[in-house]
Amino acid sequence: MNTIETPSIQTPNFTDHPQVHHALPKWAALLDDTLYPMPRQRMPARDILDQAGMGLDVSLVRDYESFFDEILADDAEVDLAKGNVFVTRPKCEATRPEEVEGERAKLAFVVDDRWEVTVTPNQTGRTVQHLFQVPAGVELLRDYASPHDQPIGDTEAVHFGDGPVFRTQKVLITVKVNNNPVEFAKREVSGLEIKQTAIAQKVAIKIDFALYALKPDGGLGPVIVDDEKVTLHEGDKFRALTTDDNS
Secondary structure (H helix, E strand, C coil): CCCCCCCCCCCCCCCCCCCCCCCCECEEEEECCEEEEECCCEEEHHHHHHHCCCCCCEEEEEEECCCCEEEECCCCEEEHHHCCEEEEEECCCCCCCCCCCCCCECEEEEECCEEEEECCCEEEHHHHHHHHCCCCCEEEEECECCCCCEEECCCCEEEHHHCCEEEEEECCEEEEECCEEEEECCCEEEHHHHHHHHHHCCCCCCCCCEEEEECCCCCEEEEECCCCEEECCCCCEEEEECCCCCC
16 A cells, blocks of 8 residues: 655654554554555544545545444544445435434544454454464564664554554574574474574474573573463573583
């Protein structure tokens, strides 16, 4: 989809796993089955129609799971977090719905400029990846109006209201195990997978070694048990030791 220029946003310095609380998520609206980028979460209905190139003779209608639709006045403030799927209707045919309270608005999640509609606002990284059939070895990132996007882990909560626009990228993370570089094609792994991957890449450890994350001062953190989930970041350091050697 076409990109709308957004104002420059001042953000703090970010690490490999950026804190993006000060960056604004990107928004989009699905209007008559066509996706349009939107500059912000809340906009007058007429502005949404204008950004979609619609004439003054149509009304914006929020699409619901049921047969109820919400016809919006031109000056009504529209919160895209409450539903970003719309249709248009000629103003001469637009009549107000009897009731939409309690009905579920349709939600369009967007990944790599593709959209899928759901009525479930609370997802996880895994369910969004499955919704879009994201292949293995590719990670999901929430798309922000800044250079720093947020990687989303498989088990991480994904709330539609935090922003529905995502992108993907191939994963290649290099960490060190006993001072040896080890490459991973996914960000979330278990302690056992760290050892298995290190062994497969010729690091001289055994599967029954105890695994530790190294602290910034070089000390050992708590032992990482085999079934413990670890979120990897570029440059992380680990040490694997025999159970009778914790030096």
